[in-house]
Amino acid sequence: xxxxxxxxxxxxxxxxxxxxxxxxxxxxxxxxxxxxxxxxxxxxxxxxxxxxxxxxxxxxxxxxxxxxxxxxxxxxxxxxxxxxxxxxxxxxxxxxxxxxxxxxxxxxxxxxxxxxxxxxxxxxxxxxxxxxxxxxxxxxxxxxxxxxxxxxxxxxxxxxxxxxxxxxxxxxxxxxxxxxxxxxxxxxxxxxxxxxxxxxxxxxxxxxxxxxxxxxxxxxxxxxxxxxxxxxxxxxxxxxxxxxxxxxxxxxxxxxxxxxxxxxxxxxxxxxxxxxxxxxxxxxxxxxxxxxxxxxxxxxx
Amino acid sequence: xxxxxxxxxxxxxxxxxxxxxxxxxxxxxxxxxxxxxxxxxxxxxxxxxxxxxxxxxxxxxxxxxxxxxxxxxxxxxxxxxxxxxxxxxxxxxxxxxxxxxxxxxxxxxxxxxxxxxxxxxxxxxxxxxxxxxxxxxxxxxxxxxxxxxxxxxxxxxxxxxxxxxxxxxxxxxxxxxxxxxxxxxxxxxxxxxxxxxxxxxxxxxxxxxxxxxxxxxxxxxxxxxxxxxxxxxxxxxxxxxxxxxxxxxxxxxxxxxxxxxxxxxxxxxxxxxxxxxxxxxxxxxxxxxxxxxxxxxxxxxxxxxxxxxxxxxxxxxxxxxxxxxxxxxxxxxxxxxxxxxxxxxxxxxxxxxxxxxxxxxxxxxxxxxxxxxxxxxxxxxxxxxxxxxxxxxxxxxxxxxxxxxxxxxx
Numbered sequence: 249x250x251x252x253x254x255x256x257x258x259x260x261x262x263x264x265x266x267x268x269x270x271x272x273x274x275x276x277x278x279x280x281x282x283x284x285x286x287x288x289x290x291x292x293x294x295x296x297x298x299x300x301x302x303x304x305x306x307x308x309x310x311x312x313x314x315x316x317x318x319x320x321x322x323x324x325x326x327x328x329x330x331x332x333x334x335x336x337x338x339x340x341x342x343x344x345x346x347x348x349x350x351x352x353x354x355x356x357x358x359x360x361x362x363x364x365x366x367x368x369x370x371x372x373x374x375x376x377x378x379x380x381x382x383x384x385x386x387x388x389x390x391x392x393x394x395x396x397x398x399x400x401x402x403x404x405x406x407x408x409x410x411x412x413x414x415x416x417x418x419x420x421x422x423x424x425x426x427x428x429x430x431x432x433x434x435x436x437x438x439x440x441x442x443x444x445x446x447x448x449x450x451x452x453x454x455x456x457x458x459x460x461x462x463x464x465x466x467x468x469x470x471x472x473x474x475x476x477x478x479x480x481x482x483x484x485x486x487x488x489x490x491x492x493x494x495x496x497x498x499x500x501x502x503x504x505x506x507x508x509x510x511x512x513x514x515x516x517x518x519x520x521x522x523x524x525x526x527x528x529x530x531x532x533x534x535x536x537x538x539x540x541x542x543x544x545x546x547x548x549x
Numbered sequence: 550x551x552x553x554x555x556x557x558x559x560x561x562x563x564x565x566x567x568x569x570x571x572x573x574x575x576x577x578x579x580x581x582x583x584x585x586x587x588x589x590x591x592x593x594x595x596x597x598x599x600x601x602x603x604x605x606x607x608x609x610x611x612x613x614x615x616x617x618x619x620x621x622x623x624x625x626x627x628x629x630x631x632x633x634x635x636x637x638x639x640x641x642x643x644x645x646x647x648x649x650x651x652x653x654x655x656x657x658x659x660x661x662x663x664x665x666x667x668x669x670x671x672x673x674x675x676x677x678x679x680x681x682x683x684x685x686x687x688x689x690x691x692x693x694x695x696x697x698x699x700x701x702x703x704x705x706x707x708x709x710x711x712x713x714x715x716x717x718x719x720x721x722x723x724x725x726x727x728x729x730x731x732x733x734x735x736x737x738x739x740x741x742x743x744x745x746x747x748x749x750x751x752x753x754x755x756x757x758x759x760x761x762x763x764x765x766x767x768x769x770x771x772x773x774x775x776x777x778x779x780x781x782x783x784x785x786x787x788x789x790x791x792x793x794x795x796x797x798x799x800x801x802x803x804x805x806x807x808x809x810x811x812x813x814x815x816x817x818x819x820x821x822x823x824x825x826x827x828x829x830x831x832x833x834x835x836x837x838x839x840x841x842x843x844x845x846x847x848x849x850x851x852x853x854x855x856x857x858x859x860x861x862x863x864x865x866x867x868x869x870x871x872x873x874x875x876x877x878x879x880x881x882x883x884x885x886x887x888x889x890x891x892x893x894x895x896x897x898x899x900x901x902x903x904x905x906x907x908x909x910x911x912x913x914x915x916x917x918x919x920x921x922x923x924x925x926x927x928x929x930x931x932x933x934x935x936x937x938x939x940x941x942x943x944x945x946x947x948x949x950x951x952x953x954x955x956x957x958x959x
Binding site: 384 | 726752755758760763764770783786790794795796797815816817819820
């Protein structure tokens with residue numbers, strides 16, 4: 249009786265390579281969804297200096313707002329996605345500003361606890377409004393394009409493209425614009441940056457805008473590929489934090505690489521060990537990274 | 550308008566179905582048979598609970614119209630078990646303490662049944678459920694707990710028999726990482742190999758992942774004739790959405806509670822087409838089923854399914870037991886007569902009209918139920934047949950019936 253994953257490689261080397269390609273494609277697909285969460289999380293950690301546990305819930309917010317426009321109001325999916333991301337920004341940015349920037353607390357631990365509270369409030373507001381059942385956008389299921397062992401539906405290709413474009417846009421913003429320079433400067437030394445005359449408040453507003461925009465877009469793409477449920481943000485907390493930490497938390501570039509490491513590690517691992525452990529692999533990768541490269545794979549000394 | 554004393558009394562006592570016989574109630578010296586209906590009207594079991602509640606009402610009306618039990622009516626008291634053990638126990642306490650019911654029927658989820666059972670045992674009243682946990686067989690119930698559904702303990706054999714009958718030689722498993730899924734994964738391979746089959750792989754998945762593509766690929770890697778799915782509706786929707794979008798093909802088999810109407814709506818009729826569903830089957834050829842189906846389809850324009858059939862049997866057996874006890878509705882009297890009216894030997898009966906006469910005359914009857922023969926073993930379990938359905942255009946279409954005798958043979 250073949251129960252080990254090894255026994256399931258039936259067709260020799262050819263099939264093994266096919267499976268490896270399939271797993272790689274799947275890993276990149278998972279990574280592109282994680283990256284949209286992890287890049288924003290890392291950015292906010294770098295600038296605001298705390299771990300925002302509610303960050304993945306901004307993904308949920310984007311997905312539910314899109315669902316409301318798409319399935320309840322009847323707006324076609326593409327317009328609903330734009331409106332939904334807009335609505336998530338209208339809710340998410342003020343919530344983040346109020347909870348994290350305006351309250352008279354500054355400590356990392358205090359902000360972490362506040363973010364747990366924000367996560368609960370967002371999740372339960374959605375539970376109250378939409379119920380706990382799983383929901384889906386009203387878009388038809390698609391058949392994949394098949395190129396050898398690579399099988400991707402048009403929506404999955406779109407997911408890869410959108411993730412790549414947004415991550416590139418964040419890169420350009422951080423490296424080529426004045427706002428990017430200010431954000432990087434705050435991440436290095438917030439006090440000095442303020443003394444130097446930069447508008448830290450405006451930069452933080454821009455940071456929350458970018459973070460929620462990326463997360464909400466990621467949430468819509470997640471819903472397009474799978475399903476929407478109130479716990480979707482909570483379920484993503486561990487993989488997204490793992491990706492951000494592997495990449496060196498506070499480092500948005502590292503978060504992209506971190507997402508790729510987590511996505512590929514978890515999918516490739518299924519060749520050797522049962523798939524039910526693949527999420528543990530993501531966590532194991534994070535632990536290994538913390539042991540040998542405490543500042544992340546791309547972290548400086 | 551003024552009421553005289555008798556009218557006042559009748560109005561006060563009668564409610565729901567009892568209103569029909571309120572005048573008679575006011576005269577009655579002894580008690581009506583009070584039944585607590587504790588079905589899930591909300592939550593995961595809502596679809597089944599609603600069907601069952603409708604059937605209880607229909608049959609109670611029919612028996613009451615035919616004169617009731619020794620001149621006394623059946624009264625139904627309904628509480629929503631909400632597919633939730635806490636709500637189930639609250640409902641059961643209210644039925645027992647306030648309504649003073651003589652029996653509880655209709656608990657659906659195993660968790661609710663096992664939570665409610667101690668309440669019924671303590672009150673010494675019979676409790677009929679439709680749950681499938683093996684723990685219900687071994688529960689120390691002092692013979693007050695009965696089930697008309699199959700036990701999960703036999704389901705692996707049912708899948709093995711079904712696969713064999715459909716001519717499948719190889720099978721893989723894709724199962725959820727919880728006691729139900731793992732249990733299926735532990736028991737199915739031995740049964741299937743005994744039936745001459747070969748298991749090509751077993752893949753365990755966790756719920757709420759960002760992707761199931763690698764799990765699906767692995768399950769299909771050995772090109773099995775059939776893949777057994779051991780999960781529930783919510784994770785099923787996610788897995789099958791990804792499966793369809795991979796376009797890898799394959800034939801799936803699984804339980805009715807995973808491939809229900811919500812599942813089909815969730816992934817669409819096109820993706821669900823051809824999935825094999827194994828579920829308890831009504832006792833289609835019995836006169837009890839024919840009567841149950843006639844009642845149900847006249848009122849609700851739909852066929853009586855397995856759950857409606859089980860509800861019909863619960864109430865019929867309790868009514869016949871009360872009649873055999875000469876109208877004594879005490880829990881112990883009902884318990885003493887349940888097997889006398891439902892198990893062999895005796896004249897085979899299937900409807901109230903057939904059965905009431907002989908039972909009144911003191912004759913031993915053997916009620917053959919709408920859901921199965923309802924011959925209860927020492928654990929209070931009945932043995933049901935199984936239906937093998939295929940999803941066609943979004944609906945279950947019966948392919949064949951697997952008799953319980955065929956299951957134990959393999």
